[in-house]
Amino acid sequence: MPEFFNVLPPDAARDLLYQHITTIVESETVSTEGATGRVTAVAISSPQALPSFRRSTMDGYAVRAADTFGASEGLPAMLAVVAEVEMGKPAAVDLDAYEAVVVHTGGMIPETADAVIQIEHTQKIGAGSDQQPPFEIEAFKAVAVGQNVLQVGEDVELGEVVLPAGHYVRPQDIGGLLALGITTIDVVR
Structure with a gap:
């Protein structure tokens, strides 16, 4: 009686399959x-x-995280806002101790900044809301290194x-x- 069904080992079945298909696509x-x-x-x-550059994930201020250490409602960190980085423009400013730069969501942050504090956690000191830098702010919350910052290649x-x-x-x-x-x-x- 002839065999009705011939079972091949997997390697033999794979070899048989490769004989009948073309690999040129x-x-x-x-x-x-x-x-x-x-x-x-x-x-x-x-x-x-x-992203191809470090960018802010929030509207706020690019800072050196160490300058906000211990900041709270009762004892805010005082920072001098020295510039604003406009959207689509390079962040060509270096931050010194206790300095900050205005940044917008998606905007570039300076190389010397390592965090962004949200604008909601700050208050301008003795300034109208439309005042341009330089001015001072109080930061009511500490930020960690890398907070609110997308790093190069993160996506x-x-x-x-x-x-x-x-x-x-x-x-x-x-x-x-x-x-x-x-x-x-x-x-x-």
Whole structure:
């Protein structure tokens, strides 16, 4: 009686399968915007770190965290606000002891600052709300190093694989790729 069903060991089954399939996959380059529903032909790596600079996660003041140590409602830290970093501009100011810089959400913070204190935890001293730096503030809360600061590459590191080969491209992938400056990708034909 002939065998009805022949069971192969896994390695033999895999070898048989590989004999009948081709591993050459044709690909084409398409615009990132039009890649929804396509499959990536190769892994896509980030050409840059995101964010590419240290940025504030809050409106407030970039400070040296050590200058706020022990600050409280009863004994606030006194800080001299020496400048404002405008959105989209580099933070070209160095902070000395007990100095601060006005920063906005998403804005760059100076290299010598290591934290951001929220504006809600401060009060201007003897100044109108529209006064421009220089002026002084009271800080009613201590901040830790790195608090309210996104570090370079915290979201995506330089060279990090953001989409693997064989990935089905979804609408949410498109925004991430474009944010990294990736305007074309290789997809399976």
